[in-house]
Structure formats: C-alpha cells, structure tokens
Amino acid sequence: xxxxxxxxxxxxYGALPVLQGISFSVEEGQTAVMFGLNGAGKTTTVNALAGLxxxxxxxxxxxxxxxxxxxxPKIVAAGIGLSPEGRRVFPAxxxxxxxxxxxxxxxxxxxxxxxxxxxxxxxxxxxxxxxKDQLAGTMSGGEQQMLAIGRAIMSRPRILMIDEASLxxxxxxxxxxxxxxxxxxxxxxxxxxxxxxxGVLPYADQALIMEKGTITYDGSGADLEKSGDLxxxxxxDASDLH
Amino acid sequence: MTLAATxxxxxxxxxxxxxxxxxxxxxxxxxxxxxxxxxxGLGLVLLxxxxxxxxxxxxxxxxxxxxxxxxxxNGKLFHIPWHMPYAVACIIGVAIGTLTAVLTERLVVRPLFxxxxxxxxxxxxxxxxxxxxxxxxxxxxxxxxxxxxxxKQGVFRSLTDPAxxxxxxxxxxxxxxxxxxxxxxVLALATVAFFRYSRNGTAILAVSQEPVAAQTxxxxxSRISLITWTLAGFLGSVAGILVLAGSAVVSPGVVxxxxxxGGITAAVLGGVTSLPGAFxxxxxxxxxxxxxxxxxxxFPGSESVAVGVxxxxxxxxxxxGLLGREA
Numbered sequence: 001x002x003x004x005x006x007x008x009x010x011x012x013y014g015a016l017p018v019l020q021g022i023s024f025s026v027e028e029g030q031t032a033v034m035f036g037l038n039g040a041g042k043t044t045t046v047n048a049l050a051g052l053x054x055x056x057x058x059x060x061x062x063x064x065x066x067x068x069x070x071x072x073p074k075i076v077a078a079g080i081g082l083s084p085e086g087r088r089v090f091p092a093x094x095x096x097x098x099x100x101x102x103x104x105x106x107x108x109x110x111x112x113x114x115x116x117x118x119x120x121x122x123x124x125x126x127x128x129x130x131x132k133d134q135l136a137g138t139m140s141g142g143e144q145q146m147l148a149i150g151r152a153i154m155s156r157p158r159i160l161m162i163d164e165a166s167l168x169x170x171x172x173x174x175x176x177x178x179x180x181x182x183x184x185x186x187x188x189x190x191x192x193x194x195x196x197x198x199g200v201l202p203y204a205d206q207a208l209i210m211e212k213g214t215i216t217y218d219g220s221g222a223d224l225e226k227s228g229d230l231x232x233x234x235x236x237d238a239s240d241l242h
Numbered sequence: 243m244t245l246a247a248t249x250x251x252x253x254x255x256x257x258x259x260x261x262x263x264x265x266x267x268x269x270x271x272x273x274x275x276x277x278x279x280x281x282x283g284l285g286l287v288l289l290x291x292x293x294x295x296x297x298x299x300x301x302x303x304x305x306x307x308x309x310x311x312x313x314x315x316n317g318k319l320f321h322i323p324w325h326m327p328y329a330v331a332c333i334i335g336v337a338i339g340t341l342t343a344v345l346t347e348r349l350v351v352r353p354l355f356x357x358x359x360x361x362x363x364x365x366x367x368x369x370x371x372x373x374x375x376x377x378x379x380x381x382x383x384x385x386x387x388x389x390x391x392x393x394k395q396g397v398f399r400s401l402t403d404p405a406x407x408x409x410x411x412x413x414x415x416x417x418x419x420x421x422x423x424x425x426x427x428v429l430a431l432a433t434v435a436f437f438r439y440s441r442n443g444t445a446i447l448a449v450s451q452e453p454v455a456a457q458t459x460x461x462x463x464s465r466i467s468l469i470t471w472t473l474a475g476f477l478g479s480v481a482g483i484l485v486l487a488g489s490a491v492v493s494p495g496v497v498x499x500x501x502x503x504g505g506i507t508a509a510v511l512g513g514v515t516s517l518p519g520a521f522x523x524x525x526x527x528x529x530x531x532x533x534x535x536x537x538x539x540x541f542p543g544s545e546s547v548a549v550g551v552x553x554x555x556x557x558x559x560x561x562x563g564l565l566g567r568e569a
Contacts, residue, residue: 050458076460088455090448101448105460107441148455155460 001064003028003190004049004159008058011048018044020213021058026159026206031182031191033200033221036210042194043085045210046161049192050082051075062158077105081157085164085194087148091137095128098136098147102154114154121150124180142173149181159190166197178203201225268532274419275504276528277426281481282505283512283520284433285474290514291450292470293355295362299346299369301505303339303475304482304497306373309381311335311483312492315388328388332487336479342373343475347468355467370498377494389488422484429480430521433473437517446470503546504528507553513563523564527552 002025012018018041026032036042047053049060051072060067067075090098099121103114122129125146131139136147145165152160162181166174174197182203185191193200201207204221217224282301289297313319314331326334350365437443449456449466457463482497489496507527512519530552531545538544556563 052454052457071462072457073460073462076458082458084455084458088452088458090451090455092451093444093447097444101444101456101461102459104445151455151459 002026003063004192005061005064006045006049006058007061009045009048009060010056010058011044011053012056013044013053017056018213019048022210022213022215023058024208024215024218026190026192028158028190029185029188030205031185031193031203032206032208033193033195033204034208034210035195035198037196039212040210041213042210043163044213046082046163046192046194047084049075049161050080050084052082073105076155076157079158081152081155081160083145083148083152083160083162083165085167087141087144089136089139089144089147089151092135094133095136095139095147096132098151099128099154102151105155117154117156121153124153124184125150141168142170142177145169145177146180149177149184153184153189157189159192160184161192161194163194165193165195166200171199174199268536269529270419272529272532273525274422274528275531276508276525277423277430277521278481278485278501278524279504279508279527280430280521280524281426281477281484282501283508283524284430284517285477285481286505286509287512287514287517287520288433288446288470288474288477290509292446292467293351293359293362294450295359295366296506296509297474298363298366298502299373299498300474300478301482301498301502302370302373302495303343303478304480304485304501305377305492305495306342307335307339307479307482308387308486308492308497309335309377309494310338311486312385312387313381332483335483336476339479339482340472340475343471343478344468346475347471351467351471352464374495374498381492381494384491384493386489387483387486387492422487425480425484429477430517433477434517434521436473442466442469503553504531504549507549507556510553510556511564516563519563 004026006025007023008021009019009023010017010021022041022045024032034042034045044053048055049067051067051070051074055068062078062080065078067078067080070078090101093101096118099118100114103109103117106114122132127143128146128150131143136144139147149160149162149165152162160181165177165181169177178200181191181193185203193204201221201224204224207217207219207221207224208215209217209224282304285300285303286296289295289300310319311328311331311334314324314326314334315328317323317325319326319331319334346366346369350369351362354362354365437447445456445461445466446469448459448461449463453463456466478497481501485497485501486492504524504527508524509520511523511526512521527549530548534548535545538548541547
C-alpha cells in the first residue's frame, strides 16, 4: 500500500472543474515532483490534498485512510503539511512566531517537542535562526521560502508538499532549497514538490507531468530525464512547428 | 501689603477653583467617556484584525445588553416575572449582547465570508438596522437604567448615599465612575494581553494576515472568527452597560448613537490595527470632546464637530494612525 493514494480526483473552483479525475500514488520515503505549465492543475491538486479545496468526486487516502470530507486543520493533523504557493508567511509576525504557529496542531505534544522541531528547522535553514526575531514580511524571497518550508515541517508531517519551491529564486538559491528538501526527505519525510524548474529532477524519485487537469506522465525521475517528455511539455512537440 | 496684592490674593482662590473646574473636571469626564470609546474601538479593531472589516453593529451589541439588563431588572425579560438583582441583570445583559454578536458571526458574516469585504460591511449595517428595529418592537419606550449606586436597585446598596464620592482636584468622583474606569482599563489590558501572550490571540493575527496559510498550519479560520466575534460582542456589551447605567434614557440604537463615531475615531487614531492604539485613541477622543464642551460653549455641538474634524485630519494626514502597527 502506498502512503498517498489519489483516485479519480475531481475538483475545481466554484462550478469550474480543473482536475478531470486524476489518479496517482506516492510511496513512503520518496520524493515526487509534479511538473506542468501554468494552469495545468498542479496547485489545484496540492490544494485539494491539503483540504483547501473540496473533493468533488474520487478519493484521497493517506496510509489507507480516506481524507475525503476532512477540512484543512484535520488534514494537517492527519499528517499532510503544505508550503503554499507564494510562500504566504505571516508578514507581521516574527520568524519564531511563524514557526510556532506551524506546530498549531501539535499542542498536546508540548513546548519541548516544538522547541526540538524548531532546532531541527534551524539545522536545515541556519539563516532562519539568525533572523528568528525579524518580522517575516521584511525578509527576502529566498528566506521567506525557507520559512514557509520550515513552518510546514513544524507539524511533523508524514508528507511535506511544497508548491513552487524555486519560484522567484536565483538558480543557486533554488539548488540550495532543493538540497535541503532532499535532506528532509532523507530524514524520513515523504515529499511532493510542485515545480516548473527542471533543476529539481535529479532529486525526484518519481515524476508526474500534468496537462489540462490530467496526468500525462507518471514514472521515475531518471526515466523522465532520459525520455525527453519534460522537454516536450515545456517547449512543445517539434512536429507542432511544421 | 499693597492694595493690588490684597486684591490678587483675594481673587486667587476662585481663580484656582475655576481652573480646576475647567481643567480637572473635563479631564475626569473625558477619561471616562474616552475609555468607553476605547472599548468600542477595541472591539472594532479586533474584528478588523480578524475579518478586515469595520463592524457597524459593534456598539449596538451594547444597546442590546443594556435593554436586556433593564428588562431583567424589571421582571420583563422573556416574560419571566423575576425581578433580577442589578448585578445578575447586568451579567445576563452582557451574555445576551455577546450572544447577539455570535449569531451575527454565524448567520451573517460566515455565509458572506468569501464575498467582497464591502458586502460584509454592508451586512453589518444591515445587522445594526435590524437590531434597532427589533429593539423598537420589544422596548419602544425610553426608560433609564439605574446608576450602580442607586439606593433602591443599584449594585452598591451599602452605599445608600448616591452621592458617595471621592474628592479629586475639586471634582467629586462617584463610585460608579471609579467602577467604570477600573472595569474599562482592566478589560483593555486583558484584551491586549490576550493578543500578546495567548495562542488564540496569535492565531487571530495569523488569520488576519494570511487566512490561507493559517489553514495550512491547521488553524480553523471558522473557529477563530467565532472567538473574535465573541470577544468583540463581550467588549461592546460591557461598554453598553457602563454607558447606560445611570444615563437619562435607554432607547433603541442609543449606544450606537452616542459612542460609535467616537469608537471609530478611536480605532482610526490608533491606526485600526493596534489595540493599545485604539484604547489610547479613545481616551484622546474623550478628552477632546470634554475640553471642547468646556471651552467652546459659544458653539453648541462643538464636541461632535471636534471629533469629526480629528477623524478626517487623521485619515488625511496620518492614515496609519498614532500607533498604527499590529499588536
């Protein structure tokens, strides 16, 4: 049984359908990367998995248990964390308060465990420790991305989803973020990344390509790198030019 | 002693008394009225932080509380023929006012939550008008709520002399005024402490800044909204009871009519997002009104004009207010 199973998932915004019944699964301990052009349905997918959008039909299962009908707080508590598109840090709160809020669903675990997780986040992103008292909104885009990922880790999720990890970052900083995410994965957290930057491919155990609300490729990252399908997705089929 | 010196000495005492009456008395009155504005302002800021809207029904929760307390005191609340003790009637009144805020959140704000903010604001105006209409149905005639130290019905029955007073700068403070001031300051400090030190207070700030991100960390936006409206309703209800106790008349819409503009000005002076700023803003508005009423007696209505002018000046010159930062 896979850790995450998505079966014939359909959802959208208002009455507008976006996902046309997608199915895929992610094994525990792997890094899955979801590629696709703007409007392909990548963000809609992770938002539906995180409970930010209702599931119209189909099902999402975490470790065999259906998440259908659960709201976002319950899904976080169940073990899915999301670093949302656009980072969305709490701008007028300090870095430390942002991180503490990330542990909102783990109140019963106590402050000690929250402090341990914060220490772990600071190991991944030392820059955050240097800026722990700074207001999140005053930090650079790269630092805010680190904070958004760190905040998502605070709930100690079984699956960490990161929407557009490298958007707006320099290639060097994007690689740094990918490396840290790889380290988080090595430490036992299953990772799902939504990306347009092919630089993340070397870190992908599994790759998915989305087009117009459907999944057109689901295979290993290495195979995708060889096949050229990703090039076709972003640059189009050469035959289209004739 | 020269004649001039003698004359000056003879006139010194009345002059001092006059200065204290013109400076000290408005100061006390202004602080009292201002702290009520501050409390209404706190409620407005709370809801602004949470929902990013101005709640025009905020002060009306106070009228609901005051009318409920009056009805309870006189054995007319929900047709229950029990003449409640004043303190019980006040507590019941605050509870009903708070419940009104909770119902407003559940029945009006929540269904409109994803609509444009202007729709939500109009929704609160609708609640205000509806509440006034309902109050007119159950409480058409203007009545007065007794003062807390009223010898027959007041909370402080032991102080049988309604004029029990403490001297302060030639101005005699009544126990009721002291109670009002202490209650308002304690409530204001408690509200600020709630935001600064409590988990739910931080969550309200988080929801106000990034509602989507708040959900991704597991905060229930719906629950936080309910907590905020409960708090705001409680503050408005307490403010209403304190305003109406001992006032000349309790009538539909009275607390809105007497405090909403002052409360809005207090919130704006504080920068709309700062709780301490709203309370300090309220005190400033109260003082301004009191001194305008004392020194500009040749211009009737100068108190209200002064508040309106300050409101516009702050909006035009310093829209971020005096303490315009999240707190």
